[in-house]
Amino acid sequence: MAERYELRFSGAGGQGLITAGIILAEAASIIEGKNAVQSQSYGPEARGGASKSEVIISDAPIDYPKATVVDACLAMTQEAADKYANGIKEGGILLLDADFVHNAPEGNFTVYRLPITRMAKDDVGREIVANVVALGAVIGLTGVVSKDAGEQAVLRKVPAAFKDLNKKAYNLGYSKGKELAG
Amino acid sequence: MAKKVALLQGNEACAQGALYAGCKFFGGYPITPSTEVAEVLSVELPKVGGKFIQMEDEIGAMAAVIGASLTGAKSITATSGPGVSLKQELIGYACIAEVPCVIINVMRGGPSTGMPTGPGQSDVMQAMWGTHGDHAAIALVPASCQEIFTETVRAFNLAEKYRMPVQVLFDEIVGHMRERIEFPEPGELEVIDREAPSVSPEDYKPYDSTKGQVPPLAAFGSEYKYHVTGLNKADDGFPTTKASLVDAEERRQVNKVLDNVADIESNEEYLTEDADVIIWAYGSTSRSARYAVNELRKEGIKAGLFRPITLWPFPNKRTAELAVQAKAIVVPEMNLGQMVFEVERAAKGNCVVAHEGRVDGDPLNPGQIMAKVKEVL
Numbered sequence: 410m411a412e413r414y415e416l417r418f419s420g421a422g423g424q425g426l427i428t429a430g431i432i433l434a435e436a437a438s439i440i441e442g443k444n445a446v447q448s449q450s451y452g453p454e455a456r457g458g459a460s461k462s463e464v465i466i467s468d469a470p471i472d473y474p475k476a477t478v479v480d481a482c483l484a485m486t487q488e489a490a491d492k493y494a495n496g497i498k499e500g501g502i503l504l505l506d507a508d509f510v511h512n513a514p515e516g517n518f519t520v521y522r523l524p525i526t527r528m529a530k531d532d533v534g535r536e537i538v539a540n541v542v543a544l545g546a547v548i549g550l551t552g553v554v555s556k557d558a559g560e561q562a563v564l565r566k567v568p569a570a571f572k573d574l575n576k577k578a579y580n581l582g583y584s585k586g587k588e589l590a591g
Numbered sequence: 592m593a594k595k596v597a598l599l600q601g602n603e604a605c606a607q608g609a610l611y612a613g614c615k616f617f618g619g620y621p622i623t624p625s626t627e628v629a630e631v632l633s634v635e636l637p638k639v640g641g642k643f644i645q646m647e648d649e650i651g652a653m654a655a656v657i658g659a660s661l662t663g664a665k666s667i668t669a670t671s672g673p674g675v676s677l678k679q680e681l682i683g684y685a686c687i688a689e690v691p692c693v694i695i696n697v698m699r700g701g702p703s704t705g706m707p708t709g710p711g712q713s714d715v716m717q718a719m720w721g722t723h724g725d726h727a728a729i730a731l732v733p734a735s736c737q738e739i740f741t742e743t744v745r746a747f748n749l750a751e752k753y754r755m756p757v758q759v760l761f762d763e764i765v766g767h768m769r770e771r772i773e774f775p776e777p778g779e780l781e782v783i784d785r786e787a788p789s790v791s792p793e794d795y796k797p798y799d800s801t802k803g804q805v806p807p808l809a810a811f812g813s814e815y816k817y818h819v820t821g822l823n824k825a826d827d828g829f830p831t832t833k834a835s836l837v838d839a840e841e842r843r844q845v846n847k848v849l850d851n852v853a854d855i856e857s858n859e860e861y862l863t864e865d866a867d868v869i870i871w872a873y874g875s876t877s878r879s880a881r882y883a884v885n886e887l888r889k890e891g892i893k894a895g896l897f898r899p900i901t902l903w904p905f906p907n908k909r910t911a912e913l914a915v916q917a918k919a920i921v922v923p924e925m926n927l928g929q930m931v932f933e934v935e936r937a938a939k940g941n942c943v944v945a946h947e948g949r950v951d952g953d954p955l956n957p958g959q960i961m962a963k964v965k966e967v968l
Contacts, residue, residue: 431769435598438771447598453710472881474768474875497603558956 412469414553415476417492419461421486421508422451425540427584428566431463432544436554436562437466446474459486461493466553475482481551483543487524502550504543504586521550521589528581538578545553546577557582595774601766603760604736604791605632605669605695608743609774612782614693615641615664620648620654620674623707624763625697636820649674653681660692661819663810665784669695672714673704673723675758683722683755684821686844689798689808691750691785693743694758697766698874700925700950705959709841709952710763712874713926718758719903725841727848728759729855730903732873736770741780742900744822748783749855753847754805762925764875764954788815796826798840802942819913848904857900862888866895868964869913869920871900871934876923883960894964902930907937914938919967923960924945943967 416433418426425451429584434447444467448550451460478498485506485580490513499517507522523546530538541563548559560579567575599607605628609617617632624743630770632641642659652668670678675696685692695856696718700711721931729749742759750757788795788807797817799806806826809815818828823840825831825870848855851891862884863869872880887894897913897920899906910933914920919942924930931946938944947963949955 431598439596439598444596444771446770447685448764450600471770472878472885473957474764475956476877477882573606 413465413467413471415479416464416466416547416551417461417476417479417482418464418547418555419459419483419489421489422458422460424460424485425537426460426483426485426543427451427462428446429540429544430464432562432566433464433548433559435565436558437464440558440568443468444471446471447494448474459489459492461489470581478588481553483545485539485543487511490514503549504546506543507587523585523589525582526584529578531533532581533574535574538575541575541578542582545560545582546586546589549583549588550590552590559583594776595912597772598769599736599772599776600627600769601736601739601761602627602669602697603631604740604772605743605766606774607738609667609747610635610639610738611780612744612747613665613784614667615639615865615905616656616666617641617643617668618646618652618659618666619668619670622649622671623955624699624766625674625695627673627766628697630666638936642764647679650681653685656692657681657685657688660690661811663813665691665751667693667695667747669697671697671707672701672711672717673698673872673925675714675717679722680735683724683726685756686722687702687724687821687823688819689754689806689844690756691754691808692756693746693750694756694924695743696758696760698760698762700952705841706952708763710875710925710954711950712762712809712876712924713929713950714760715813715873715902715926716900716929717925718760724766724847727755727845728758728903729753729848729901730760731857731900732760732902733900734765734874734877734898736765736768737772738900739765740772741775744782745778745857748781749784752805753851754785754808755848756968757856758781760874781919790866792816797828798824798826800826800839804843804850829925832908833851837894851903855904856903856906858906859896859898859900861896861898863895863897863913865893866916867893867918869895869897869917870960871897871910871913871920871922871930872924873902873930879955879957880923880960882957883964886957887961887964892964892968905933910934910937911939911941914941914944917942917944919964921947921960921963921967923949923955923963925949925955
């Protein structure tokens with residue numbers, strides 16, 4: 410693994426992207442024992458607006474806690490893509506919710522598309538788990554933590570009654586992400 | 592046994608540090624970006640026999656903290672710049688009445704209500720000079736979630752040992768980011784409790800300087816009865832205007848900090864031994880600076896980092912030494928120039944001192960610091 414791997418999750422406030430970042434940081438730091446820092450930037454609104462969560466993962470101690478050049482970026486809405494899908498490094502990864510982001514930013518990185526919100530709604534059964542589908546897809550696509558560490562971290566975070574739902578969401582996202590990665 | 596670990600936000604780590612230190616009282620008024628400190632303590636304090644009060648405003652909150660501490664409970668409040676402004680009168684009261692307490696300031700920008708969800712470092716002079724009148728101040732500036740835990744414990748220790756308010760300042764970035772914390776075992780970190788009086792209640796004087804620079808503090812409401820006021824006072828706590836007493840007390844209260852700088856000071860240095868340029872940075876900005884130091888070294892520029900963990904009292908001695916050694920000191924801050932003036936004063940013209948500021952709500956990033964270093968060298 411690279412000395413420093415930078416991920417950014419972005420979408421609308423309330424979509425659970427900050428939670429997705431926290432889960433990934435737990436998977437990396439608590440379950441896999443690497444160094445991880447999760448941070449966020451958000452507006453004063455409780456819902457709506459564009460929000461982002463960043464996770465830096467490294468084998469070495471992490472100094473600067475924010476992204477410098479992003480290895481992998483997720484954008485769930487057009488506003489988030491316009492505002493936050495930047496600074497992606499050459500050869501990096503940008504994953505978009507295919508139904509909500511129609512104009513992908515241009516750059517020397519690979520753009521992948523999945524209907525993340527629709528998968529959550531139609532295949533898993535609840536739109537609210539779109540963030541977990543997205544998290545699974547990012548992990549499948551990047552391999553930044555193991556499939557198992559990601560799943561453990563998801564299950565630690567959710568109430569007992571929602572474990573199956575989230576497990577299904579995570580695994581669906583992971584397999585689709587893995588497929589995209591080829 | 593393996594230590595308990597958790598991924599915690601800086602604010603959550605602060606609350607856990609307070610509990611480790613034996614905090615039994617929180618009085619506050621919620622304000623972004625500090626609210627999580629109150630949230631955690633509102634759940635946890637009742638479990639350890641403590642009390643949590645959300646007061647009507649920040650002023651009432653500070654008054655409650657002072658009152659609770661006088662009764663013997665280790666007390667804390669958490670707020671942001673606008674709240675600290677409101678608390679200033681009572682912070683001065685805690686200074687002159689010599690009441691131990693911890694004030695957490697999770698800094699946003701400003702003045703006034705500024706940008707609540709954005710980071711800032713513009714309250715660092717306020718931490719020293721925010722309340723009027725001559726007084727000493729102690730302010731700590733942790734830069735990681737683990738350090739927020741340990742520095743919150745140290746803040747309580749210093750408050751109890753020197754019988755005064757201690758401020759812990761971290762910015763929104765460190766307050767809201769999450770990192771893995773290892774919980775220290777009980778007994779692993781030093782926990783200091785205030786010295787209790789050794790004399791009988793009849794002989795007790797709350798400001799008896801013959802007992803040392805920091806006279807023992809009895810629990811208010813116990814059999815030890817004494818007077819507390821914001822006026823200049825004699826050793827029995829009652830007001831006085833007698834010149835010799837006022838002078839001695841004012842000086843004792845300032846000197847109890849200045850004479851013990853070695854005990855209170857805490858700094859970290861990284862690659863300073865051979866450095867031509869020192870980046871003098873604190874809080875989250877010091878993390879950008881460390882990144883910048885590594886990048887600059889790769890380019891052959893001998894950069895080093897000086898990071899105060901105790902910001903007040905100001906690290907005069909070491910800053911002065913570094914100014915003699917280095918060609919330049921760069922001071923990046925998320926403000927338009929505050930600690931840089933103290934650095935200039937300590938440097939005494941022995942090297943170039945340059946400021947790099949940022950106040951737009953974005954973090955002061957490594958590239959910005961590197962550009963400044965190249966500009967001054």
